[in-house]
Amino acid sequence: MTTETVLRPSAEQQHAAELDALARADDRPRPPRWRMSPQAVVRYVLGGTLPDGTVITPKYVGDRRLVEIAVGTLVTDRALLLVGVPGTAKSWLSEHLAAAVSGDSTLVVQGTAGTGEDAVRYGWNYARLIAEGPSEAAIVPSPVLTAMRTGAVARVEELTRMPAEVQDSFITILSEKLLPVPELGTQVRAVPGFTVIATANDRDRGVNQMSSALARRFNTVVLPPPATEDDEVRIVATRAAQLGRALELPAEPPALDEVRRVVRIFRELRSGSTVDGRTQLKRPSGSLSTAEAISVVTSGMALAGHFGDGSVTAEELVSGLLGAVVQDRVSDAVAWQEYLEAVVRERADWRDLYRACQDR
């Protein structure tokens, strides 16, 4: 399977060249079954230039310390829990860490309200189970079981969305590093290199609080929203351009000023005051994450490409903006209307945006 044939190649496919170059240039000791040394993993995530001239693109824009703590945790045998509000690149970071550490970011369990224990432990191939009785061969391993056997990183997305009893099945896996198979009277023991990276968000509704017994098995790294407007603009611009290429959108990524405007609107509404601190704003109920800012920009690109002249203007961004900001029809609409009148209208160079919003 080549990367062109899928909508979204995995991190290790997309950045195969960088990973190879890093592994080649790496002369530091590697923990068992790691593709590269911890230092090289940090460099893969944060970007840099290798001695042989290979440019490593930055995958995560933010505090170096956090990435170091995350990688440091993977070196010890504690599991890593990435916590943050939606859209703070938790899954993104988790995927790239897994890709760099074990060269495989696809051992994923997606946490939902319907995730069962089978998804965490193992299931059965029933045809075989009935034909042959319980046997090693009849077991359908979960991604976690596979990771334990191969000494790889298992990823758990949205851990707190799983029912509490399913979450707790991780306790034995994480503390004893083994998974009993009572039907066979055996157990699977993890080989060195096995670890878990879980993500959880602390803002959404409908999450199941983690038991403290499980929380104790994790080292917790809190990912903050991008610290500065410039950081966030950089993230949005880069990601929108990448997505635009992947989706083959027939539009140029918008000018940096347009991105900055979207980011500023998001940041101002998120923090409840304008950047100059003079005006207080109502905060909409949505999380207004960086990820949503990215999708506003990409949907603007899609509109411009298919229905417009291919360049993204205020006109194209407005519908995405409205959709992201106005989640609750009543209260958020008021917040948006106030923002429009108090802030957007007052900014001379935002007139086009104001008009575009008025038209709706």
Add this chain to the structure above:
Amino acid sequence: MADLPDRVTLLGIRHHGPGSARMVEAALARVRPELVLVEGPPEGDALLRHVPDLTPPVALLLHDEADPASAAFWPFAEFSPEWRALLWAHGAGVPVRFFDLPAAASLTGGGGPALDPLGVLAEAAGFDDPERWWEDVVEHRTEPADVARAVVEAMTALRAEFADEVDERTSRREAAMRRNLRQALRDTDGPVAVVCGAWHVPALTSLPAAAADAALLKGLPRKKVTGTWVPWSHGRLTTASGYGAGVASPGWYAHLWECAARGDTVPRWFARACAVLRAEDLPASTASAVEAVRLAEALAALRGRPSPGLSEVLDAARTVLCDGNQAPLDLVHAELVVGERLGAVGGDVPTSPLAADLDRSARRLRLPVRAQPRSIRLDLRGETDRERSKLLRRLAVLDVPWGVPDSTRTLGTFAEAWQLHWRPEFAVALATAARHGVTVVAAARQVLGLRAAAATRVPEAAEVLGDAVRCELPEAVDGSRAALDRCAASATDALELLAALPDLATTVRYGSVRGTDPELLRTALHGLLARGAVGLPTACRDIDDDTAERAVAAVDGADDAVRLAADDEHAATWRRALSAVAGMSDAHGLPAGRATRLLWEGGELDSAAVAARLRRAVSSQAGATAFVAGFLRGSAALLTADPRLFGVVDTWLAELPGPDFEAALPLLRRAVVGFTPAERRMLGDRVRGAASTTGPGAEWDEGIAAELVGHVRALLARGSGGHP
């Protein structure tokens, strides 16, 4: 230029660096010098015999005898290399001297923030914690005997790099060091150890001709300097003088020092962090501590450091022990990284009689001197609490604000809330105040007496009087009353007189609790009131808007004061003054409106008179807005809640003929512009409510009323800005 004899050992150190402290201890034990020279002012030599009585952190406090406010500190912590040298010399019975520039010369010339040369080297090596760099790179990898030599080499190179950091003051200090070193070499034939900042070491490696140094040191100021040891705090360690910033992580340094011998720095730190968290009922298991140690070590390896430093242990503590949360980490930070503590000074150390008196009083009143802030509540009816309050008030008069009254909580007349926080630099204020008396009482009395004598204006004198009453110093009360009379007699500004009244009224009320005869104070209040009342009408005539604002504030405050503390006779005087202002046609509208309102509230004017007065104001046009504003200012809540006030305004508006009403609208609108939107909404609701409850009355013309209500609604809606 003569090379330094071999018997001299130069120990270049990092001030308050535990690593350097270990080096100094090891070197002294090896060299066994017969004389030790330590960086510091020679005037402090006389105080060195007290070293065994001190518990660090302490500071040497030296000040100019003639001008105690000109003072400087030389702080020492348990882990300061200089302190280790002093202790060692004392233990070994070896003479020790300070060998820097005399304090007489350094008290005046304040040096800027000094370069931290070892910090610079550490940073160049990629460390953000210079102490860990010292431990990892310097100590673990270097023979102890070579450390001192390595420091000399590094500093020589560094001084070549930062040549412009060597200013005139530094050159002079180094000249003084060399001169004192020559003297030391003459005084003993045995080995000499020199402990000084690493930065100065290159300047001491050779001794140029004494005459050159003497030339540099010519013309230094000579002063008589005295001093003492004072308790110091961890937080202010690098504060050599003045009140600059301190070491950011003294608790961590203390920990490094304490653990160095055992070699269990990181595990012990996490064990202590767990203990801190458990003391707050937060979960912190030993298993977590183990994991935290492992993460800290993994991070150190990842960052290419031989062992975890402060940033690694904090990162690991946050991630493993605190579930990524800041709040529990803040606890650990306060307890272990800052680790604030206050040193102690033994009883035999000479202090000023004033400081000794404070110490005695504090002990008698069981007010422990602590570096951490703490709140207390005093019940003034109890003897001890009242003494405490007096002590704190008197200290505040002496510029030693150990206790700060907590004004966020009002506890009535009989109780006070205080925030206690002892800051080491209070020692200077105490030393300065020492010239005023040998006890806190005497010094406070003297200071208040001086302030009273120097007061030229009424507010100043009134403030002194308030302080004197709160400090319960009868002589000072008498003195400041005399001063108040004097200032009032010569005062020309009635508003200034009136502005002093509210404080005085509080003081009168307070006086009964404070053992001052309230009648005496009431007499003072009456004196001011009488003078102010006479001058008030004139003070409201022909004034600009700013002065009018002052006048309104003064009138309001004075009226409160009168109701609180004045007798009937003087209250009547005050009301006459108000009537005069209200009746004057040429008074500024603001105070006139306000006076009208106050008279109406006091029952002096009936509602009809007020309505007439309002009508007259509106018809006169000029100053009409001010009058209505003065009348209504700050009364939105009252207007909605008080049916009488509402009735007056309502009647006035209702009785206005059409054209006058049109004329009054903009005035009214401007008058209520200061109301908040919420208040305006409340008023609007009140108007609506009034309309519905009044019902059809005999004297009501329904048509006119409906029209009027419509007008008022529109008015209030417009006033609240853009929300139809």
